[in-house]
Amino acid sequence: MARMIIRRAEESDLENLAILLSELGYQISELDLKTQVSIYIDSEDCLLLVAQTDEGDLSGLIAGHLFPLIHQPGSVGRIMALVVGEQFQSQGVGSLLLKSLENWFTENKCKRFEVNSGDHRDRAHEFYEAKGYRVDERRFIKTCAT
Numbered sequence: 258m259a260r261m262i263i264r265r266a267e268e269s270d271l272e273n274l275a276i277l278l279s280e281l282g283y284q285i286s287e288l289d290l291k292t293q294v295s296i297y298i299d300s301e302d303c304l305l306l307v308a309q310t311d312e313g314d315l316s317g318l319i320a321g322h323l324f325p326l327i328h329q330p331g332s333v334g335r336i337m338a339l340v341v342g343e344q345f346q347s348q349g350v351g352s353l354l355l356k357s358l359e360n361w362f363t364e365n366k367c368k369r370f371e372v373n374s375g376d377h378r379d380r381a382h383e384f385y386e387a388k389g390y391r392v393d394e395r396r397f398i399k400t401c402a403t
Contacts, residue, residue, distance in 0.1 A: 263357045266305040273315040277340045308350045316345035319354040334362030336372035
């Protein structure tokens with residue numbers, strides 16, 4: 258694996274972030290992505306990290322959020338997105354990104370880490386299970402018109 262630098266995302270990364278998110282099947286306008294990324298950049302409860310090669314290419318991203326618990330001190334750390342560019346997959350990039358975000362979760366006193374993953378993402382499920390995540394609970398979703 259080429260050497261990777263894990264760093265916080267910056268507004269100058271928007272074009273590359275859009276490319277990575279499209280690999281997950283998410284299409285987002287430049288304006289909407291700029292708005293969403295600025296939330297992560299400006300918030301203490303959100304973190305958006307990128308993996309960057311020595312050549313300056315972004316090979317992956319991970320986004321996480323802290324959700325404070327009500328029934329005990331601490332928070333839940335939720336992974337909102339993790340993607341590694343196709344040409345960088347199976348090279349340890351996802352593991353580096355995940356470990357970096359988990360370290361941030363731990364620093365912020367998270368009691369557990371969570372991730373949602375679509376039923377069709379078998380490789381992602383295998384990855385998370387290999388990292389100690391397990392299937393738990395049931396998720397209920399209500400879609401809202403905005």
